[in-house]
Amino acid sequence: MPALPPAEIGAPFSEIDTPALVIDLDAMERNLALMAERVRALGIRIRPHAKTHKSAIIAAQQVALGAVGVCCQKVAEAEALAAGGVRDILISNEVVGARKLTRLAALARHIRIAVCVDEFAQIALLGDAARQAGARIEVLVEIDVGGRRCGVTPGPEATRFAAEIARHDHLRFGGLQAYHGSAQHLRTPAERKAAIDAAQQAVMDTLTPLQAAGFTCDTIGGAGTGTFPIEGASGVWNELQAGSYIFMDADYARNVADEGGNAPRFDHALFVLATVISAVKDTQVVVDAGHKALSNDSGFPVVWQRPGLSYHRPSDEHGVVAVAPGAQKPAWGDKLLLVPGHCDPTVNLYDWYVGVRDFGTPHARVETLWPVDGRGAVT
Amino acid sequence: MPALPPAEIGAPFSEIDTPALVIDLDAMERNLALMAERVRALGIRIRPHAKTHKSAIIAAQQVALGAVGVCCQKVAEAEALAAGGVRDILISNEVVGARKLTRLAALARHIRIAVCVDEFAQIALLGDAARQAGARIEVLVEIDVGGRRCGVTPGPEATRFAAEIARHDHLRFGGLQAYHGSAQHLRTPAERKAAIDAAQQAVMDTLTPLQAAGFTCDTIGGAGTGTFPIEGASGVWNELQAGSYIFMDADYARNVADEGGNAPRFDHALFVLATVISAVKDTQVVVDAGHKALSNDSGFPVVWQRPGLSYHRPSDEHGVVAVAPGAQKPAWGDKLLLVPGHCDPTVNLYDWYVGVRDFGTPHARVETLWPVDGRGAVT
Structure with missing residues (x-):
């Protein structure tokens, strides 16, 4: 059973029960508009990562502002988003196991589905699942552009994969997945630039043999909130997958902004x-x-606009907030706002978003209660 | 919406989809029986902490083996457990806020409820909520026995609290909450013994003035899986609150066992x-x-019975498993069992337990699908 919502629509901010996952709706809408403007200026596509928000209604807002669809990481997430009306989903991840392939192919009868591969044997399994379902699945070959996680080695290997994908009537080779996850949180612009420059070389080393063999990459996808201005300006990537920009967590805020002003705040x-x-x-x-x-995997939350207060020593249901000398100690019963260290896994802990309008003002009120549709969708 | 279960009852182990939260039912039943036997030998009560499992059916098994009830940490958890049939719950925590007090008092009309306080002003608020609901709530005074988290300072302060509780017709002074959380994971038996000895002195410093003022403590509660043999043998504590023993996580397994053999494995x-x-x-x-x-708050999971494999570098939906030189590399599609670093917050990520009988044998089968009743019950 989902937890009960911690507030009612229309209630004043002060009546929100805690802990609650609260959206400053005005700030989120500013972030959405800013990213849409940036992507228009870059002249490429965006497919925001919905693993951050796991919400069909937020995905719909992203699509309304020009996104071609969304990414997610799991079949169960895609099912939850599709049930909420999302029509075009890339699972930017490998999907392994017979049960998952059956579900993926079934979903592909109802919405547009793409998925990544980095194992040759997987292509035939995907092809069989799609054929049995009478569905069509687009397949991106994931290449390891520096994250040292999934992905084939950049270079000619991807061409062998593309050829195998093309052999299957119910599959379509869609291009490359080229996401550099660990570059997102490199602190300085120079480090991020160097990492993405190396990733770009890896993509080009892969594209050359693909093109020589006659393959076209409709999609070269990647980039996150920390690096997208670099991939966006590269002329190589054509579909950005940033997700965290919508909420911005404390860890991303520790990145030093690009001195050139390319990184929007x-x-x-x-x-x-x-x-x-x-x-x-x-x-x-x-x-x-x-x-x-x-x-708390990426550092503790920051206590919002309360100088001298710092969250530490969390246990399962408690956090200790240290009060520095000279800082104002909160009173018993006071409520504090915490900026999560890492939004994505924090969102996954809640059943409900409490959307607040006029956040931070005396008129702050609950305007929306949105379910976290993909909460717990791990399979 | 809860996630779909990752398996069907009766399915062979190999058909469980992943990630899945799997119980070795035989091991859990051995743990339950071993703790029941130890507590009987100690001649005191146990009220296991249900924040570990959040499951009404597991709580019922604990009660069937002699537990007087369970603990939990949140009102929403108590509601979920009560809905599943649990009849006697101590919220071993402070409950603050008007909405929560209303819910707590409403629940106290249906089951036996106790709660902790460490703020004097809270007692009247609790008393009002109980009176308005026509309910009766038992109140323990929490004292800080060394965890440096919640709790009044040991000594005469608790007597002032007890007297205030006794003034309220709908409240009943139940005794002391004296749990030393940070002692549980001290690695050596000597460190744990020293910490609990100091906690015992704190309890006695509090009991003396209470008894002088004519107050009786029906309950002196505390202890966890790491230290309960010490509190249990102290002659001071009379109600143990261990929870993790039922599952045992990788972090608890890093504790060095008591050389005296008092700590059951x-x-x-x-x-x-x-x-x-x-x-x-x-x-x-x-x-x-x-x-x-x-x-991953208490360290990464341990790869079960696969020497030379170590989990590291987790991201939101991936974990990297390093293969040491000479170790057997798992094949693509293989399934691995991971022992969570910390069970309690890991359980909270799942909607379902998959209970397996004959775990680890070729006959392993799914015997139970149990909901994690209190999953996400944060308020």
Whole structure:
């Protein structure tokens, strides 16, 4: 059973129960508009990553602003988004296992589906699943452009994959998946530029033999919130997959912006609202949000607009907020806003988004309760 | 919407889709029986912590083996467990906020409810909520016995709280909550013993003035899987709150056992089953379980019974498994069992437990699909 929503639509901000996953709707809409403007200026496509928000209604807003569709990482996520009306999904990941291939092919009868491969034997399995379902699946060959995770070695190997994909009537070779995940959080613009330049070389080393063999890549996909201005200006990538820009987490905010001004500044639009449940000690308070309310894998959350307060020592359902000398200690029962260290796995902990209009003002009110459609969609 | 179960009851182990939260039912039942036997020998009560499993059916098994009820940390968790038939719940935590107090008092009309306080002003609010609901709530005073989290300072302060609780017709002073969380994972028996000895002194410093003022503590609660033999033998604590023993995570397994043999060895009974989705490189494979399938707050999971394989570099939906020189590299499509670093927040990521009988044998089959009743119950 999903948890009950922590607020009612129309309620004042003060009535939101905690912990709650709160969207500053105005900030999110600014982020959406800013990215749409940037992508228009670059003259290429965007297919935002829905693994960040897992929400069909947010995906619909991205599509309304020009996105060609969305990415996600799992078949179950794609099912949840499709059930909410999303019509064009790239699973930017490998999908392995008979049960998953059956579900993928079934979904491909109803919406446009693309998926990645990096294992030769997988192509025939995908082809069989699509044929049995009477569906058509687009396949991107993933290449490892530096993330040292999935993907074939850049170079001629991808041409062998493309040829095998082309042998299957129910598959279509769509191009390359060339995402450099670990480049996103390199702190300086120079480090990010160097990583993406190397990735670009890897893509070109792969494209040359593909083109020589007569293959066209409709899609060369990749890029995230940390690097998309670089891929976007490269002339090589033609479909950006940034996702986190919509919410901006504390870890992305630690990236040093590009001095050239190419990196737009997105606003923090996602918060975990927490309550001070214990204030016995002079130099700390305890809030009701721990590991089960915040994913701390990329650093602890930042306490929003409360200088001198720092979140640390989380346990399952508690977080300790240290009060620096001279800082104002929160009172027992006060609510604090926390900027998650990492939005994506934090969103996955909640059943509901609480969308707030006029966030941060005395008129702040709950305007939307949106389900996190793909919450827990791990398979 | 909850995710679909990753398997069917009766299916062979090989058909479980991944990632899946898998229980070795035989190991769990051994852990349950071993703890029941230990607690009987100690001659005190156990109220296992259900924040670990969040499951009404597992709570019912604990009660059937002698537990007086369960603990949990949140009102929403108590609601979920009560809906599944649990009749006696201590929320071993502070519950702050008008909406939560209303829900707590409403629940107390239907089952036996106890809760902790460490803020004097909270007592009147609790008393009002209970009176308005026509309910009766038992209240424990939490004292900080060394965890430096919630709890009043040990000593006479608790007597002032007890007297205030006694003034309210709809409240009942139940005793002390004296849990030392950070002692659980101290690695050596000597460190754990020293921490609990200090906690015991804190309890006694609190009990003396309480008894002098005529108050009786029906409950002196605390202890976890790492230290319960010490509290259990102390003659001070009379209700143990261990929870993790039922599953045993990788972090608890790193504790050095008590040389005196007082610490029973519980078995790993909870696993995340993952699939190798990429095997391009010689020295690593990639599995389909990352931060959204495993909580890595207390260290990475251990790859079960596969020497030379180590999980590292997780991202949202991927984990890299390094293959040491000489170790057997898993094949593409193979499934690996991972022992979570920390069970509690890992369980909270899943909608379903897949209970397996004859785990680890060729006859292994899915015997149960149990919902994680309190999954996402953060409020």
